[in-house]
Amino acid sequence: MSTITVTGYKEAQQTLSIPDLSQALYDEGAALMADVLVNLHGEDHKQRRALEMSVFRRDFFSYYEKEVLPPVVEETLRPFVAAGRGDVVEIGYRAMIGLTADFAGIDRQRRVPEETADLVRLLRVFGHAATMGQFKGTPSEAEELKKRVVDGMREFDERFFGPSVARREALLAKFRNGEIDEAALPRDILTLLLRNELNLDLPRERVLRETAFYFLAGAHTSIHSLSHAMHEIFALCERNPAERERLEKDVLFLQRCVHESFRLHPSSPVSKRKAMCPMSLPNGQAATTTDTIVIDLYQANRQVDAFGDDAASFNPHRTRVPPRMPYGITFGVGVHSCLGKNLAAGDLPTATTNPETHQLGTVTLLARAFLAHGARPDPTRKAEQDLSTERETWLAYPLVFAR
Template sequence: MSSESSDQVLDYPLRAPSALEPPAEWDRLRQGCPVAHVRLPSGDKAVLLTRYNDVRQVLSDPRFSRNLAQDGAARITTNEGGSVFENPEAASLAGGESHQRWRRLINRAFTVKRIQALQTKIETMANHLVDEMVKKGPPADLVSDFAFPLPVWVIADLLGIAVTDREKLAYWSNAMLTMTQFTQEEVNQAQMEFAHFLMGHIAAKRANPGDDLLSELITATDKEDVLTERELIMTAQGILVAGHETTSNMIGKMMSMLLSDRSRWERLLANPSLIRTAVEESLRFDANMGFGLPRFISEDTEVAGQPLPRGTTVICSMSSANRDESFFEGASEMKLDRTPNAHITFGAGAHSCLGQALARTELQTTLQVLLKRLPTLDLAVKPEELPRREGLLVGGIEKVLVRW
C-alpha cells in the first residue's frame, strides 16, 4: 500500500473472505500503512494499528485509557448507550488506583489452586457433553453442543450460579457485546435484568457464602479492599461476559482450525504432548478475534513514527499483530509446536486478561477430551462454508458441524 493511501478511510471492522481467513488488507496495512484511518459502525473516525510492536506499545502504555465514555472518544456502535467499552460505570474500574486495587483483589481470587480444582470439573463437564453428542449421533454442532455450554458451566460454577440460569446469562452477555445485533432498548433491558439478577445473587451469597469466587470477594477480610455493591456487580458481569463468550467462541474456532486441515488433528492424535503449544498457536493464528481493543489517547504521542494527537481513539488489532511476519517467523502458517509464542491475544500490560489461565485450562482440557473420546472427528462442511457470527464485538463461528 502506498504512503498516500494513509489518507484513505476504511470501514471497520474489515471484511474477511471466510470465518477462518484474515482480511486481505492486513498484510498491506502492516507493510505500508501501520497507522490507518477507519470509520467505525457508529460513523465515528478512529485509527487502526495492525503491527505487533505498535499494538503491544499502546496496550502496555497506562496513559492510553480503556474508558471510551470520555468526551471526545469515538463511539463504537450506533447505540446511544454504546457498547461494553462505553459503559461509564465499567469505566470507573478501568484506570488508575481503583483499577490496580480491583485487579489485586481479582488476582487473589483467580489462584492456581482454584483453577487446578476447576480443571477436574471441566474434564467431567466436557466428558458429559461428549456423552450427549454421542448419544444423539453425528452430525453434531460443536458450538451449541459443546463450545457454548462448557464455559457457561465453568463460569457459573466459579461464581456459584445455578446452571439453570445459563441461557439467560448468554443472552445478556450477547447484548452487552453488541455492535449491530441488538437495539438500544434491548441493550438497556438486558443490562437492567442482568444487574437485577446479580444483585439478588450477591445478596444470597452474602447471607449464605459458599466455596466460590463471588463469596470470597464478598467476605474479603481486608476491610480496605472490600468491593462495593456496584463493583461486585460490575466484576461478576465482567467475568461472565468475558469468561463465557470469548472462550465459547475460541473453542469453536480452535476446533475449526485444527479440523480444516485434518493433518493438524492427526498430528495431535499421534503426539498429544503438543496440546499446550497447539492451544497457544490456535490463539495466535485466530484471524477472527473480533473488534480488537480500543484505547483513548489522553496526551499527544507517537506510534510507528507518526504523531497521534490527544483525543484520538485507537483500535488495536491483536489478530493482525499476531500475524506480523516481522515478529513471528512463518506467521501465516499454523505451527502446532511453535515456541516461543509471544502472541498478544490476551492483551498486554496492566489490562491483560485476568482469566487467561482459566481460558487456557478450558481449551487444553477440550482438546484432551475430544482427542481421546472422538479421534475420528472431522468437519461435516467445507471450511469456507463455516458461518461467521455477525454483529458482536467478539469474533466467532455460528455453527461448526462435525461427524466422527
C-alpha cells in the same frame, strides 16, 4: 479528534504497555460493562485487580482443570456423542457454564437442565454488551440489543445474583462471628467483593455488573476461541491426515495448535484506548486526549517480522522466538492483560514438560475431548459465522462423532 491505528507487532505490544492509556472498547455496553475491572483505570483498577487476582492463583487453575472440568466435559458430551452429532458452540456453552458461574460466584439453585439452559441464554445475551461497539447492524437494532442486555441483567439479578448474595452474606456473618473459619467461605469473585465492598466503594449495582462481567468473560471468549481452534484443527487434518493421530496422542502438540489459533483469531480483532494526556506513541504518531487509538491485534499477530513469512497461516510447527508468546498479544499486555489467560490457554510447555501434570487450559481440554470421541465437521450441516459483528465468531459449528 482522530483515530490512530497501530498495526506493527512491536509497536502494538509497546502501545498496550503504556499506563496512561485507558480502555475504550466497551463504552457501548455500559448496562453490563460500566465500571467493571476491564474498564477501570489508575488506582481504582490497581486496587480491584490486586483483589481479584487472589482468586486466580495457580492452584485455582490447576484445581479446576484437573478436578472440576474433565467430568463436566464428559457429562456434557455424553448425550451428543450418543446421538452421534452436536455443535461446538452449543457444547462449549454448556460445558463452560458451570465453571464460569462457580468462579464468578453465581449459585445454581436447582442444577437442572432447564436452569442451565436459562444461564446459557443469559450468557449469550450478555455477550452483546461486550461486542456492542463492533455491532454492524442499524441503530434501531443496536438499541434493541441494548434493551435485551438490560432485561437480561434484571432477570440475572432476580433469579441468580440476589440469592447468591444472600447466601454469601449469611456465611460472611457467621465468619465474622467466629462460627465458621475462612476455609468455609466460597472462593469466588462475588465473595471477595462482598468482603471488601466498603474498602473499594462498591454499591450493589457495581457488584452486580462486576459479577456478571466475570460470568460472561469466563466463558464467552473461550467458547469462540474453541470454535476457531476446532476449525483450524479440522483443516490441518484435511490437508495432512497423519496429523490427526498425533493430535489425539500428543496433547502438547494439540495445545500448540490451540495457541496458534489464539494468535490468528484474537477474541476481538482490535483493542481501543484513549490517551489520558497528550503523548507520543511508539509508532511515532502524536495522540491527544480526544483521539481514539486502535491497536489492531489481528494484523499485529500476523506480522512477518514477528512470526515468519507464513505468519498469516496456521502452522503449529512454527518455531517460537522468546519472549514472543505463541499466541501473540491476543491476551493483551500490561495492566489490562487478561486475568484468565492461564485458565483458557494454560502454561507454556518446555522440553522437559510432563503432559500428565502440565496445565493445558480449558480450550485444549475441550478440544482433546472432541477429538477423543472422533469429532469431525458435519457434512450435512454447514458452519455459520456471525456476520452482525466485526468480530470473528461462529454462531454454529456442527459436528459428527465417530466414537
